Amino acid sequence: MATAVRLSLAPVAAIAHLSSSSAGRIRASSVMATTTSTPAVIVGGGRVGRMLQSLGDGRDVLVGRGQPVPAEFEGPILVCTRNDDLEAVLASTPPSRWNDLVFFQNGMLEPWLESKGLGDADQVLAYFAVSKLGEDPVDGKTDTNPEGLTAAYGKWASAVAARLHGGGLSCKVLEKEAFQKQMLEKLIWISAFMLVGARHPGATIGVVEKEYRSEVASLIAELASAAAAEKQLTFEEGMEDRLCAYSRAVAHFPTAVKEFKWRNGYFYSLSEKALAGGRSDPCPLHTAWLKELRII
Template sequence: MPISNQIPSQKASLSTQTPSSSPKQTSLFPFVFYIRSHTSSSFHTCCCPHLPFPPPLQPSIFLFTIARSTVPIPTITSGVGNIDKEREEKEHGDVGLLLFPVPVPVPRLLKHMATSLSFSICPASTASGFRLRASTMAMATTVTAPSTKVAPAVIVGGGRVGRALKDMGSGQDLLVCRGESVPLNFDGPIFVCTRNDDLESVLQSTPPSRWADLVFFQNGMMEPWLESKGLEDANQVLAYFAVSKIGETPVDGLTDTNPEGLTAAYGKWASVVAARLNAAGLSCRVLDKEAFQKQMFEKLIWICSVMLVGARHGGVSVGAVEKDFRSELSRLITELASATASEKGITFEEAMEERLCAYSRAVAHFPTAVKEFKWRNGWFHSLSEKASAQGKPDPCPLHSQWLKELRIV
C-alpha cells in the first residue's frame, strides 16, 4: 500500500554539525552507521551526531546507501530486524544499518561524512515498523574532532603497537628500544609493548622505583609472572585494536555484540591510557581489578581455543575456525571457561561463546597457530598436570588431547 495512504509524507535531514558543548572523551550520539564496501570487502564507519526525525515515528530499522569512506573498522552488524540484507545489497549497492545509542569517542567523527542525507519514509513490515531509504547525498566534508591533551609517556618497544601509541601522542613521548634503559627522571606511565619473553629484560632495564608505572600491553596469562615480581596490581591493557604494520592506522576491535569496543585498561594509569586511545578515535574502558580479570581470562580463552582449533586444521584463518569448525570451537571454549571458573573462582557473564565468536568474525583474516605456549595454552596445560599429580580428572581433556595430537606436549 502506498505510504501516502498510511501517513503524511515526511523527510528527515542528516547533518554533520559537531556538538557545541565542551569536549568530552566520550559522547552519546543517536546513531552509529556501519557501511560495507563491496569493492574491497573492507568495513567502514562514520558517526552522525544529529538526525531529526518527525514524531511520533520511531523506526527500529534504518536502511541507507552511501559512498565509501576511507577509514576501516573490523566488523559489520547483521541480523538486525528482518531486512533481507543480501537482497538489498544486490539491488542498491553498499548497505549499512543504523544502530541505536552507543557511547562513541568524539574523535570517531570521521573526515568523510556527507553534509546532508535526505531520507524518505517507506513502510517496511509490521515487525519492523518503518524503513528509511537514502534518496540524495551531498558532497563530502571534513569534520574536526575536539583535541584532547595526551599525557607524555615512556614507550618500551618500537614495534607495531609501540609506534602506534607514539603516533597517538603529542610529540613528547620517549621511545625506548631493545637494550636501552628506562629513564628514572621521566614522570608518567611506561607503556611496555614488547613480546612476553622480553619482559624479564624490560624489568631489569627499569629502575625498581618506576616498576609501579609500568603498563603492560601483552596478551596471555600474565598473573603468575607478575605475582613472582611482586606486581600483583600492575597496570594492564587488553588491546583489541589491530595494527597491521608499522605506520598503519589502528583498527578498533568493535564487534556486533560489543559495538562500544572491547579494549580495557586497569590500574593507576588506566585513565591516561584510555584518554590517549580515545583521542585517536579508539575505544577503551577503565575497569576495576575483578572486571578486568574476567575480561583478561575471556581473551585468554579466545586466543587459546581459536588458535588450537585452527592449528589442528592446518592453520586456517580465524574466520574459518568460527565458520567451519564452530562445534569444535564451542566445545573447547566451554571446557576452558569451566576450568578457569573452577580454578580462579570466577563467574563469567552469560553468552561468552557469542562474544568470542563475534570477535573472531571481526578479525577473520588473522592466521592461526599455537604460539607463546608458556603464556597462553601453557596455563591450561598446567591445570591438567596439577590434576594428574593429585589423582584428579583432567579439567581440560579436549585441550590436552589436541595438544598431544599436534605434538606440542
C-alpha cells in the same frame, strides 16, 4: 643506574588485525586529542609503540634497543614488546619505577607478574591493530560489542584511555575483577580457536568459526569452566557468542599454537596441577588435542 639490556622491539604479539568490514580505520594524525595527553615512556619502537607515540603531544620518551628506562621521568611506562622480552624490560627499568609499568601484552601474565611482585600491575587488553609501521590504527568492534573491546586497568588506566580516545580509538577503564574476566575470555578465545585450527591444517579463524563450531564450542566451555574454578569467578552468559563474533571480525587470521607458555600453557598447567593432586583433568579435551598435535 639501570643496566642497559638488549631488547627485542618487535610489536606486541597477537594484537588482532581486524577486517575493514567490522572495524573502523582511524587516522591518528588527523584526530586531535580533546585533552592534554599524559607524557609517557614508551618501551618498544614497533607498530604499537610508534602508534601510541603518535597519539601523544611530543613529550613522550621512546626507549629503543639497549636503552634503560629513565628513573627521573614521571608518568606511565607503556610496555609494547613481545611477552618473551619482559624480563629484559624489567632489567632495564629502575625498581622504583616498576609501579608505573603498563603492560600491553596478550596472554596469561598473572603468574609472571606475581613472581616479580607485580600482581596488581597496570594492564591493557588491546583489540586495536596497526598492520604496518606508521599506518593508522584500526579499532576493534564486533556485532556483540559495538562499543569496542579494548580495556585498561590500574592507576594509569584513565591516562591510557584518554590517549586512545584522543586518537579516535575505544578503551574502557575496568576494575580488577571485570578486567580479569575479559582478559581470560580473550585467553580462552586464542587458546581454543588456535588449537582447533591447528587440528585442521590451513584453517583460518573464520573457517574454525563456520566449519568447526562444535569443536571450538566444546573447547571454549571446557576452558571457561577450568578458568572459572581456578579463579573462583563467574563469567557473563553468552561467552561462546561473544568469542565467535570476535572471530568473524578476524576471520582472515591464520591459526597456529604459538607462545605456548603464555597461552595454552596456562590451561595445561591447570591440568598438571589437578593430576598431580590426584584429581581428574579439568581440561581433558584440551590435553588430548595438545597430545594429538605433539605439542606436549
